[in-house]
Amino acid sequence: xxxxxxxxxxxxxxxxxxxxxxxxxxxxxxxxxxxxxxxxxxxxxxxxxxxxxxxxxxxxxxxxxxxxxxxxxxxxxxxxxxxxxxxxxxxxxxxxxxxxxxxxxxxxxxxxxxxxxxxxxxxxxxxxxxxxxxxxxxxxxxxxxxxxxxxxxxxxxxxxxxxxxxxxxxxxxxxxxxxxxxxxxxxxxxxxxxxxxxxxxxxxxxxxxxxxxxxxxxxxxxxxxxxxxxxxxxxxxxxxxxxxxxxxxxxxxxxxxxxxxxxxxxxxxxxxxxxxxxxxxxxxxxxxxxxxxxxxxxxxxxxxxxx
Ligand code: GLN
Numbered sequence: 001x002x003x004x005x006x007x008x009x010x011x012x013x014x015x016x017x018x019x020x021x022x023x024x025x026x027x028x029x030x031x032x033x034x035x036x037x038x039x040x041x042x043x044x045x046x047x048x049x050x051x052x053x054x055x056x057x058x059x060x061x062x063x064x065x066x067x068x069x070x071x072x073x074x075x076x077x078x079x080x081x082x083x084x085x086x087x088x089x090x091x092x093x094x095x096x097x098x099x100x101x102x103x104x105x106x107x108x109x110x111x112x113x114x115x116x117x118x119x120x121x122x123x124x125x126x127x128x129x130x131x132x133x134x135x136x137x138x139x140x141x142x143x144x145x146x147x148x149x150x151x152x153x154x155x156x157x158x159x160x161x162x163x164x165x166x167x168x169x170x171x172x173x174x175x176x177x178x179x180x181x182x183x184x185x186x187x188x189x190x191x192x193x194x195x196x197x198x199x200x201x202x203x204x205x206x207x208x209x210x211x212x213x214x215x216x217x218x219x220x221x222x223x224x225x226x227x228x229x230x231x232x233x234x235x236x237x238x239x240x241x242x243x244x245x246x247x248x249x250x251x252x253x254x255x256x257x258x259x260x261x262x263x264x265x266x267x268x269x270x271x272x273x274x275x276x277x278x279x280x281x282x283x284x285x286x287x288x289x290x291x292x293x294x295x296x297x298x299x300x301x302x303x304x305x306x307x
Contacts, residue, residue: 053196115174158182267298
């Protein structure tokens with residue numbers, strides 16, 4: 001396994017296609033050569049290659065995990081009333097709501113993630129943020145911190161997200177504390193992780209919600225399938241169908257350059273490489289996941305035929 005990760009790191013390091021995200025000004029400061037690949041098994045065995053210690057902001061990869069907190073806090077029915085589970089075939093920042101229900105289509109697009117951040121219980125903004133950070137710490141297996149400059153950079157430029165939040169306020173899908181909700185959303189996006197942290201988060205989902213290294217539960221077992229379902233159908237936005245076809249694993253990408261994929265019952269994959277394609281997904285991460293899936297036989301529907 002170790003050799004395989006090193007081989008993939010060497011093979012794809014020269015791939016310099018894609019661009020750094022620059023609509024959040026701070027993200028444009030990333031080094032395009034940084035490239036980390038990590039794999040954590042559902043038993044907690046860790047394999048890592050390249051820049052696996054390099055920290056970057058989690059961005060949209062936070063979305064399924066915050067969705068998990070909302071499910072724990074409000075239950076399936078109430079959460080479903082606020083956020084759907086239908087793929088959009090649209091980019092992550094599309095300003096659309098379901099015409100009839102006024103819900104965002106799913107929790108993986110920005111509108112859905114902002115609606116989800118509104119569903120974290122707490123006595124106030126600080127309490128909600130602490131709660132969220134504690135859950136993320138359980139997923140990664142150690143304390144987690146946020147990148148203040150990325151947070152401020154997105155907060156002062158994220159007008160498209162602000163527009164979406166106001167559209168949802170107009171339909172009473174979120175409360176009037178719009179700036180507070182957006183702050184929590186921008187804060188969750190600015191959490192700092194490594195590729196190994198992402199692999200641990202994925203391995204925790206692969207292991208039914210329990211971090212295999214610390215044996216601490218991060219998510220109630222009954223909701224693990226909800227996270228994996230929305231990641232499978234919506235995790236890569238308007239690339240989700242082709243991803244399901246080619247890679248066949250629930251996954252989530254972020255514009256910070258991170259990507260995680262889950263092989264349920266088996267392992268979690270975490271990758272960092274900040275050069276993104278036009279959909280905001282890491283170019284090297286797509287290649288590595290595709291190759292890991294085929295070399296390790298991970299595609300969910302690739303079931304060996306036995307009589
Ligand atoms: N914070 C980013 C945004 O709201 C997250 C987008 C992403 O990672 N796809 O635009």
